[in-house]
Structure formats: C-alpha cells, structure tokens
Amino acid sequence: MAKTEKENRSFIAEGGTIPALYRLFRSTNPVAQENALTVILNISIHDENKRKIMEENGCLELIVYVLRYGLTTEARENAAATLFSLSAVHDFKKMIVDEHSAVAALADLLMQGSPRGKKWADCLKQASSSS
Template sequence: MLVEQLSAGSQEVKAVAARELRLMAKIGKENRSFIAEGGAIPALYRLFRSTNPVAQENALIAILNISIHDENKRKIMEENGCLELIVYVLRYGLTTEARENAAATLFSLSAVHDFKKMIVDEHGAVAALADLLMQGSPRGKKDAVMALFNLSTHPESWSQMLNMGAVSALAGALRDEIVAEEAAGALTLLMRHHILAQIIASEDTAITNLVGLMKRGTPKAKENAIAALQEMCIHGGLNVI
C-alpha cells in the first residue's frame, strides 16, 4: 500500500507514505529488509527530485535508514539512477537537512569497498562533500568528513579527491575541532601518494595545524595527526621534511 501511494498518490500523499517508510526503516533489520524487498527503493528515490521539501527529505532519510542494513546497500547502488539522485539532493536539496542526510547516505554506502570508486566517479559527489565540509552545519560537516574518509581508503580515489577540492577542504578542516580528527585520518591515507604529500604540506598552515592537533587533540586526533606527519615525511621528500 505505501509503495503504491509513493508511485500514484499526490505530493502530499507521497510525503506521508515516505514518512511512514522512514519511520519503519528506523526500527530493526527485518523492517529494512522487508521494505527493500517490497520494491520501495525505486519509488522512494524518484521523490528525490520532488518540489515538495517534506517528500524529498522523508524519502532521502528512508533510503538512509534502509541502507543501514548491509544487504540493502547493494540494492540501492544497483538501482539505475539512484546514486545520481542522492548526489543531486546533496548538491541541490530543498532543505539543509536533506543535503546533510544525502551526505550521511553516501557515508553509509561508502562503507562497502566496491562502491567507493563508484561514488568518487559520480559527477559532483566529491565536490559537494567538500563544499559541505567547508560550509555546512556541525552535523553536515561531520557527515561530509566521514564520507570523505571512507572514500580516501580507496587507492584510486586520490586524483578525484584532489581535482574536486576535497584535499584542500580536508586540510582546512584541521582547524575545526568538530572534524579535525577525521580530516587528519583522511589526509594520512591520501598522503601515501607523494604528489598529495607535497601538495598538502604546501597548504597554508597544514603542518602547523597538524602539530597543534598532535599537542591538543583527543587521543585519536593526536594519533591521526602523528600518522599524517609521518606519511608527509615519508612521501613528501626532503623539502617537506
């Protein structure tokens, strides 16, 4: 019934149906599996282009909740056009909450290694995450940096991360205590490529901020800062050292 309402109802009915699925998907693996198997994923992601902000936001959060169940991640990624529309909401969502939840959805999906490069290669995804990291709310920055961290673990992601502004955004995030720990972790992974080690070292205050994080951060932040400085020295060359 809810899936039928998503497909054939008015915008208001679709918003309500998406909300019900969102709430159902929040509770329990069985619900998430049942919703996905019932054909809700394509009906939900078609609402990502809705002009009704409530419908768009509820549909996005429903997909986010469904994606928590690992088996559903592949179903979402295999839906033709779904990833593209998640990125669409990340870039052009009608509300801040919708954009933030799109970033959280990419974070959830990027937990699977096979999907990292697909997300990196999706037009606008990395650039939009970088923008949210620089300009988002505290929650949005957290979702964005966690997604970028996951994407940084793929060895072929570095060029897109550089070209789309993510490397610069992560270096700048070292100044923000909300996301500095995760930003340092992502930079550590990226600096295994000597080009990025040199570029990051040349960023204004990057070294200073890593040293400051090493001195004043949380235990995990200190660990990440030390690891980042080590990778910088190993791969950046004598000038960086």
C-alpha cells in the same frame, strides 16, 4: 519503521520501494524529498540493501543531486550520511567518488554545511581516501 527494525529495513527494500523513493529526490516538496532520503538512509544501514540501492539505475546520481541541491539542510545531511553508509562496501567507494559532482558537493557541504553535515562529509572523505 525503517529507523529501528532490521527486519523492516529488509522488507521495505524488497517491497520495490527504492525506485518510488528515489523519484521523490527531485520533488519540489521539501518534506517529501527529506522523508524519501531519510528512508533510503535508514534502509542503507542493512548491508544487503546497500547493493540494492547502488544497483538501482539512477539512484546514486539522485542521492548526489540531493547532496548538492537538497531543499533542506537535513535532506543534504542525510544524503551525505547515506553515501557514507554505502561507502562501507569497498567496491562502492570508487563509484561514489566517480559520480559526477559528488566530490564538489561534499566539498560544499564541508565548507558551508551544518555541523552534522560537515561531520558526514568529512567521514565520507576519510572513507574514500582510505580505499
């Protein structure tokens, strides 16, 4: 639903689902964690939702948490992709880089991640250095 339709992305974010989703980032259920991050990634593609995600208290911190400690490779990859999507807004780049352990988590993903994870980490590194 959020993956393909712009209207759905907006509707999901406006429906108050962001707090419910990001609480699942600390879930001990790998499927719940991965699915919650995937929805946040998909809705972050819609520009208006980027601000909603970043303004949600604790959401950035928990995205970085999944980037560092995600229970699945895909959850960590989606966390990196979400940060890259959010970094498209210039003001958010510094917030992401300044978030505790974000840079270390990206470095870990660059060194030890899957090819897809390394790609997203490298893209985010490039985006943050071009600010």
